[in-house]
Amino acid sequence: GESVGLHLPTLSVQEGDNSIINCAYSNSASDYFIWYKQESGKGPQFIIDIRSNMDKRQGQRVTVLLNKTVKHLSLQIAATQPGDSAVYFCAENFGPTGGGNKLTFGTGTQLKVEL
Amino acid sequence: SAVISQKPSRDICQRGTSLTIQCQVDSQVTMMFWYRQQPGQSLTLIATANQGSEATYESGFVIDKFPISRPNLTFSTLTVSNMSPEDSSIYLCSVAGTSRDTQYFGPGTRLTVL
Numbered sequence: 001g002e003s004v005g006l007h008l009p010t011l012s013v014q015e016g017d018n019s020i021i022n023c024a025y026s027n028s029a030s031d032y033f034i035w036y037k038q039e040s041g042k043g044p045q046f047i048i049d050i051r052s053n054m055d056k057r058q059g060q061r062v063t064v065l066l067n068k069t070v071k072h073l074s075l076q077i078a079a080t081q082p083g084d085s086a087v088y089f090c091a092e093n094f095g096p097t098g099g100g101n102k103l104t105f106g107t108g109t110q111l112k113v114e115l
Numbered sequence: 116s117a118v119i120s121q122k123p124s125r126d127i128c129q130r131g132t133s134l135t136i137q138c139q140v141d142s143q144v145t146m147m148f149w150y151r152q153q154p155g156q157s158l159t160l161i162a163t164a165n166q167g168s169e170a171t172y173e174s175g176f177v178i179d180k181f182p183i184s185r186p187n188l189t190f191s192t193l194t195v196s197n198m199s200p201e202d203s204s205i206y207l208c209s210v211a212g213t214s215r216d217t218q219y220f221g222p223g224t225r226l227t228v229l
Binding site: 032034036041042043044045046049089093101102103104105106107108 | 116148156157158159160163207211216218219221222223225
């Protein structure tokens, strides 16, 4: 079946640098996307979301970019801090008619912040 | 967002036994979900917990193995039945936010089956 995948399983960055985590999705019917952060021993934490009628959305230190042409999603973290070290998941929602509000998760990227 | 708690936070169980995991939300929510996260892997949806009716299971998950209850809009349980070591995972409940799209997760229950 269709799935959401990530290009890089592990990403190491220096503290203070910007991080970019990528995600490819294959379902063109997906209309809503979420990025989650999961720290060790914890449940996934909502970071930011974006709907398919947008191509960019900004939060505090984070930006999500959506390129529907190539079915690509990215999460940019500015001035990466040690507390950003975690596994990051993208998730897609096929919409109420396609998925009934269910989320399909990508494989995850481990972000390691080096001091 | 809603505050979600799960009990137990972790457990070690013997094969062949069953464990019931509780999920409690501090406000009424329309939709609740149960996920499994195997070691080092992503999240897989087990089922949607429906209030007042039988849960809706995803492909590969069956009610006999993962019975689910949802007696009201703030509480749900997931039972992992007749456990084997392959059931060792983190089990997570989530709830749909007011937009019905966004999901918020509980802290998870870490299950080890010996």
